[in-house]
Amino acid sequence: MKYHAHTRIFVAGHRGLVGSAICRALEKRGFDNLIVRTSSELDLTDGARVEAFFRTEKPELVILAAAKVGGIQANSLYPADFILNNIAIESNVIQAALRHGCDRLLFLGSSCIYPRMCPQPIREEYLLTAPLESTNEAYALAKIAGLKMCEAINRQHAKHYLAVMPTNLYGPGDNYDLETSHVIPALIRKFHEAKTNRVPQVVLWGTGNPRREFLYVDDMADACLYLMLDTDTCALTNIGTGIDLTIRETAELVAQTVGYEGEIVFDHTHPDGTPQKLLDVSRLSSLGWKARTSLRHGLEMTYAAFLKGEARM
Numbered sequence: 599m600k601y602h603a604h605t606r607i608f609v610a611g612h613r614g615l616v617g618s619a620i621c622r623a624l625e626k627r628g629f630d631n632l633i634v635r636t637s638s639e640l641d642l643t644d645g646a647r648v649e650a651f652f653r654t655e656k657p658e659l660v661i662l663a664a665a666k667v668g669g670i671q672a673n674s675l676y677p678a679d680f681i682l683n684n685i686a687i688e689s690n691v692i693q694a695a696l697r698h699g700c701d702r703l704l705f706l707g708s709s710c711i712y713p714r715m716c717p718q719p720i721r722e723e724y725l726l727t728a729p730l731e732s733t734n735e736a737y738a739l740a741k742i743a744g745l746k747m748c749e750a751i752n753r754q755h756a757k758h759y760l761a762v763m764p765t766n767l768y769g770p771g772d773n774y775d776l777e778t779s780h781v782i783p784a785l786i787r788k789f790h791e792a793k794t795n796r797v798p799q800v801v802l803w804g805t806g807n808p809r810r811e812f813l814y815v816d817d818m819a820d821a822c823l824y825l826m827l828d829t830d831t832c833a834l835t836n837i838g839t840g841i842d843l844t845i846r847e848t849a850e851l852v853a854q855t856v857g858y859e860g861e862i863v864f865d866h867t868h869p870d871g872t873p874q875k876l877l878d879v880s881r882l883s884s885l886g887w888k889a890r891t892s893l894r895h896g897l898e899m900t901y902a903a904f905l906k907g908e909a910r911m
Contacts, residue, residue, distance in 0.1 A: 601827065603628045604631045606656060606657045607624060607659045607660075608657035609621055610660070611664030615772050619769060619770075643690065645686075657698075659702050660702075662744075666687075667773075667780075669778065669784065670871050671778075677737075680736040681736035685740045685743055688740070692705070703758075704825075705745060707763045708764065709811075710730075711738045712763075744761065752832050760835070761835075764838065766810055767780075767813055768781075768812055769814050769899070781848065782848070782852065786900065789858040793859075797860060798860045800853075800858070800860060802845070806844060806846030807873075808873050809873070809875070810843070810875060811876050812893055812896075817889045822837070824885075829885050835882055836882060840876070840878070849862055851894065855898055
């Protein structure tokens with residue numbers, strides 16, 4: 599199905615890291631009728647308000663990038679918030695899209711939905727084959743519920759509701775709050791502040807040995823639109839680079855980017871989380887898409903945006 603420049607597209611979560619990148623990608627493709635709302639304008643956990651919004655705005659395409667997100671600490675402290683809020687958001691938006699005739703919807707999941715001790719690299723079919731990582735189980739279960747909603751609707755109603763599983767993302771507009779941020783933004787802020795304040799040592803949680811894969815957010819947005827608009831796939835699809843490195847290597851690369859020359863110390867008394875999370879991206883590659891931004895170049899662009907104040911603290 600082809601869409602024109604004036605197609606009404608609702609991007610839920612347009613202010614976040616993912617949503618803002620998707621808006622940039624849509625505008626780059628020439629779409630000029632994006633429908634967006636802040637959380638204060640439209641509470642997605644309120645089913646009645648979501649229903650009224652869809653009835654009035656009548657979006658033709660929906661991209662569901664809104665979610666309550668956070669790192670290990672936030673997931674450990676607020677598990678009820680993560681599962682309740684995220685399931686409410688997903689259920690309200692996906693049901694409203696179905697009721698109001700949206701044929702295509704893109705649901706943003708997360709690589710944390712896969713089992714803790716998954717074979718590496720992680721293939722899409724490994725979903726629900728073993729226990730989840732305990733530190734983010736509540737969030738992961740909510741995301742699994744959302745993708746299963748999409749799969750069920752496709753089977754029952756012949757829609758095109760696609761769930762994608764991006765790896766760890768970073769880029770302009772990220773969240774740098776140390777309590778709720780993910781790995782790279784947390785490292786950027788810590789090293790930047792240590793450099794600014796001439797702190798001789800930065801202490802990081804864990805051993806530094808877990809391996810992680812990182813994808814520049816504008817690459818992720820490009821992949822999402824490619825899958826949604828340029829293919830007819832409805833299959834759960836991983837989005838990543840297919841390359842990982844240790845947290846220690848990541849920290850050293852971020853420190854180099856920021857220009858921090860002090861000592862990096864790992865506190866082994868704190869948890870590491872999942873030992874490795876590397877996505878198998880063969881399904882995405884077979885559809886004709888590949889990431890273009892190297893981690894070094896992506897970090898340079900991200901830090902430049904951080905210095906310009908394009909960050910949430």
